[in-house]
Amino acid sequence: xxxxxxxxxxxxxxxxxxxxxxxxxxxxxxxxxxxxxxxxxxxxxxxxxxxxxxxxxxxxxxxxxxxxxxxxxxxxxxxxxxxxxxxxxxxxxxxxxxxxxxxxxxxxxxxxxxxxxxxxxxxxxxxxxxxxxxxxxxxxxxxxxxxxxxxxxxxxxxxxxxxxxxxxxxxxxxxxxxxxxxxxxxxxxxxxxxxxxxxxxxxxxxxxxxxxxxxxxxxxxxxxxxxxxxxxxxxxxxxxxxxxxxxxxxxxxxxxxxxxxxxxxxxxxxxxxxxxxxxxxxxxxxxxxxxxxxxxxxxxxxxxxxxxxxxxxxxxxxxxxxxxxxx
Amino acid sequence: xxxxxxxxxxxxxxxxxxxxxxxxxxxxxxxxxxxxxxxxxxxxxxxxxxxxxxxxxxxxxxxxxxxxxxxxxxxxxxxxxxxxxxxxxxxxxxxxxxxxxxxxxxxxxxxxxxxxxxxxxxxxxxxxxxxxxxxxxxxxxxxxxxxxxxxxxxxxxxxxxxxxxxxxxxxxxxxxxxxxxxxxxxxxxxxxxxxxxxxxxxxxxxxxxxxxxxxxxxxxxxxxxxxxxxxxxxxxxxxxxxxxxxxxxxxxxxxxxxxxxxxxxxxxxxxxxxxxxxxxxxxxxxxxxxxxxxxxxxxxxxxxxxxxxxxxxxxxxxxxxxxxxxxxxxxxxxxxxxxxxxxxxxxxxxxxxxxxxxxxxxxxxxxxxxxxxxxxxxxxxxxxxxxxxxxxxxxxxxxxx
Numbered sequence: 001x002x003x004x005x006x007x008x009x010x011x012x013x014x015x016x017x018x019x020x021x022x023x024x025x026x027x028x029x030x031x032x033x034x035x036x037x038x039x040x041x042x043x044x045x046x047x048x049x050x051x052x053x054x055x056x057x058x059x060x061x062x063x064x065x066x067x068x069x070x071x072x073x074x075x076x077x078x079x080x081x082x083x084x085x086x087x088x089x090x091x092x093x094x095x096x097x098x099x100x101x102x103x104x105x106x107x108x109x110x111x112x113x114x115x116x117x118x119x120x121x122x123x124x125x126x127x128x129x130x131x132x133x134x135x136x137x138x139x140x141x142x143x144x145x146x147x148x149x150x151x152x153x154x155x156x157x158x159x160x161x162x163x164x165x166x167x168x169x170x171x172x173x174x175x176x177x178x179x180x181x182x183x184x185x186x187x188x189x190x191x192x193x194x195x196x197x198x199x200x201x202x203x204x205x206x207x208x209x210x211x212x213x214x215x216x217x218x219x220x221x222x223x224x225x226x227x228x229x230x231x232x233x234x235x236x237x238x239x240x241x242x243x244x245x246x247x248x249x250x251x252x253x254x255x256x257x258x259x260x261x262x263x264x265x266x267x268x269x270x271x272x273x274x275x276x277x278x279x280x281x282x283x284x285x286x287x288x289x290x291x292x293x294x295x296x297x298x299x300x301x302x303x304x305x306x307x308x309x310x311x312x313x314x315x316x317x318x319x320x321x322x323x324x325x326x327x
Numbered sequence: 328x329x330x331x332x333x334x335x336x337x338x339x340x341x342x343x344x345x346x347x348x349x350x351x352x353x354x355x356x357x358x359x360x361x362x363x364x365x366x367x368x369x370x371x372x373x374x375x376x377x378x379x380x381x382x383x384x385x386x387x388x389x390x391x392x393x394x395x396x397x398x399x400x401x402x403x404x405x406x407x408x409x410x411x412x413x414x415x416x417x418x419x420x421x422x423x424x425x426x427x428x429x430x431x432x433x434x435x436x437x438x439x440x441x442x443x444x445x446x447x448x449x450x451x452x453x454x455x456x457x458x459x460x461x462x463x464x465x466x467x468x469x470x471x472x473x474x475x476x477x478x479x480x481x482x483x484x485x486x487x488x489x490x491x492x493x494x495x496x497x498x499x500x501x502x503x504x505x506x507x508x509x510x511x512x513x514x515x516x517x518x519x520x521x522x523x524x525x526x527x528x529x530x531x532x533x534x535x536x537x538x539x540x541x542x543x544x545x546x547x548x549x550x551x552x553x554x555x556x557x558x559x560x561x562x563x564x565x566x567x568x569x570x571x572x573x574x575x576x577x578x579x580x581x582x583x584x585x586x587x588x589x590x591x592x593x594x595x596x597x598x599x600x601x602x603x604x605x606x607x608x609x610x611x612x613x614x615x616x617x618x619x620x621x622x623x624x625x626x627x628x629x630x631x632x633x634x635x636x637x638x639x640x641x642x643x644x645x646x647x648x649x650x651x652x653x654x655x656x657x658x659x660x661x662x663x664x665x666x667x668x669x670x671x672x673x674x675x676x677x678x679x680x681x682x683x684x685x686x687x688x689x690x691x692x693x694x695x696x697x698x699x700x701x702x703x704x705x706x707x708x709x710x711x712x713x714x715x716x717x718x719x720x721x722x723x724x725x726x727x728x
Contacts, residue, residue: 006419006422009415009419009446010416010419013412013419017408017412061462063510115501118501121510127501127505127506128458128459128507129433129459129503131436131440131463132462132464142445142446142447215408218441219407219437219440219441220440220441221407221433221440221459222407223407223432223437224433225406225407225431225432225433226433226437228405228406231404231406231408231409263412263416266401267420270399274400277398278362278370278400281363281400281402282362
């Protein structure tokens with residue numbers, strides 16, 4: 001009985017994390033999947049969102065601004081708005097770079113954001129982080145509280161999914177793919193490439209901010225240690241690539257598969273004799289890397305490839321998938 | 328939809344993995360360490376000292392009626408995402424009765440908030456030094472065997488004032504260790520009438536800190552307080568400050584009390600260097616621990632191994648006292664630490680402690696890093712002393728209050 005309850009608790013916890021990562025992956029899908037922008041600074045926007053919501057909703061603490069104690073929903077909307085606002089000047093400057101260069105610039109931007117957060121004591125409480133962030137239904141007992149939060153995350157994820165998915169077949173989504181696949185042709189059609197790219201960058205960043213806010217409220221705290229590129233940037237990239245960039249269901253599936261492997265593999269390695277306990281922990285880092293290699297080698301389009309020609313939900317679906325060229 | 332199916336598949340997988348676990352009579356304890364990630368170099372030694380405590384417990388009668396104490400090792404990777412994940416697994420899948428760790432403050436706060444406190448599992452961290460841990464609303468479940476950086480910072484401020492230093496410049500490494508110490512130092516030093524001329528953070532691992540030092544020296548003070556690590560950027564900073572004569576007096580905290588500055592810079596150049604550090608209370612406990620730890624191939628001078636050993640041993644004592652009931656472990660810890668008289672129990676003396684618990688007699692655990700009297704927030708005050716560099720390494724100058 002206790003074990004069943006424990007498993008349920010663990011599954012709920014995993015569900016919440018998968019939901020949060022799925023939102024991050026959907027944000028990245030707008031940027032990379034739809035628009036071909038190589039943003040390697042997810043952690044930065046994740047952090048902006050997490051801290052914005054933390055500052056808006058947490059109780060007063062000495063030594064930093066805050067104590068607004070606004071409703072959580074305001075915090076989340078604020079997180080999206082501020083993450084989008086921060087993305088605007090960054091996109092304005094950095095989106096002139098193409099592919100690899102944008103990746104390098106965005107890694108740098110994420111690092112700048114991390115250092116600002118660590119240094120601006122008055123704003124973010126510096127290296128100590130922000131504590132006692134309210135969690136909706138956080139006063140309920142353990143299981144109920146997790147169920148309630150999972151429900152919230154699922155609702156938010158559903159809203160985000162529907163919104164992003166609708167854009168796939170909408171003119172905006174088609175235009176973005178045109179910009180991605182053939183910039184010259186799109187320019188010839190009179191599309192304002194720079195402006196459209198900036199739009200996609202800001203929308204994606206806002207979703208990443210939302211993911212950060214959801215995480216901060218779930219942990220009831222946010223510290224600079226959470227802005228670790230390994231878990232906040234590269235894991236999300238692996239999720240999207242494995243799931244299938246350009247496909248929103250793929251992004252969600254990728255988030256689920258990668259997080260489950262990441263988390264459950266530790267349970268498996270724990271069965272090794274405890275002399276190997278320390279070494280065994282590195283296996284999962286290796287597993288994730290191996291998985292990425294295998295996917296890139298044997299299935300570069302991901303588990304659920306991008307439906308070509310806007311085929312999804314369209315009656316005259318031409319399901320014949322031709323391998324897409326790399327970006 | 329996929330997500331739910333996969334979550335289910337994941338839990339099934341977990342369930343199958345579980346069938347391989349040991350007999351039910353075992354009592355499990357979770358060791359959460361930053362095995363991968365930024366403190367990967369420190370974690371193995373800390374886990375080894377925790378394992379020493381566990382093997383001593385099992386070698387001397389185990390828990391209750393000879394049940395074995397079994398460790399469940401989790402990787403908190405020094406970040407909250409993995410910290411909460413590892414804690415969730417330890418508590419829900421393995422059913423641990425207590426948690427030792429995580430190692431890094433951010434992971435401690437997150438794991439306590441979203442797992443340990445709601446699940447009612449006691450948690451002791453051997454190395455989370457952030458003052459924010461004090462502020463957790465923890466239902467008396469979160470403890471630590473390492474003093475908050477707050478204590479040391481404040482104690483150092485009072486000692487420097489006593490030594491006649493009224494005006495200092497402060498440079499600190501920008502992480503929870505450095506900024507925690509520096510801010511505590513600043514508020515105490517200013518409260519007792521000292522003057523801080525410049526107060527600046529720096530990032531670690533830079534090639535040179537000359538520009539930082541030049542800025543710090545502009546304040547006009549002749550004393551520089553460095554909150555950093557003596558085998559890292561703190562050493563670079565100290566070397567450059569000495570070479571260029573930016574200041575005359577230098578002060579560091581426990582991170583700076585490392586052999587690296589003496590080896591690299593020479594004792595004769597460090598005549599004006601002072602460092603504060605926690606000192607084990609005058610007892611043989613540390614020697615006993617050091618000997619036992621060396622026997623299993625550990626280095627007793629490694630960072631946080633004593634606190635890690637004590638945290639595990641205390642947790643085992645609390646589990647024994649609570650009769651293996653996880654809902655009573657927190658209260659048992661509180662009770663254990665508030666005993667002030669009674670027989671002394673030293674590291675490795677599990678059989679003796681077990682007998683005393685069975686008889687219901689109070690006793691004091693004299694740990695490798697000192698005795699533990701948790702305050703209301705589950706923190707321990709440290710015992711510190713001020714050291715200077717002499718011919719044979721660090722020599723004690725004064726006790727700090």
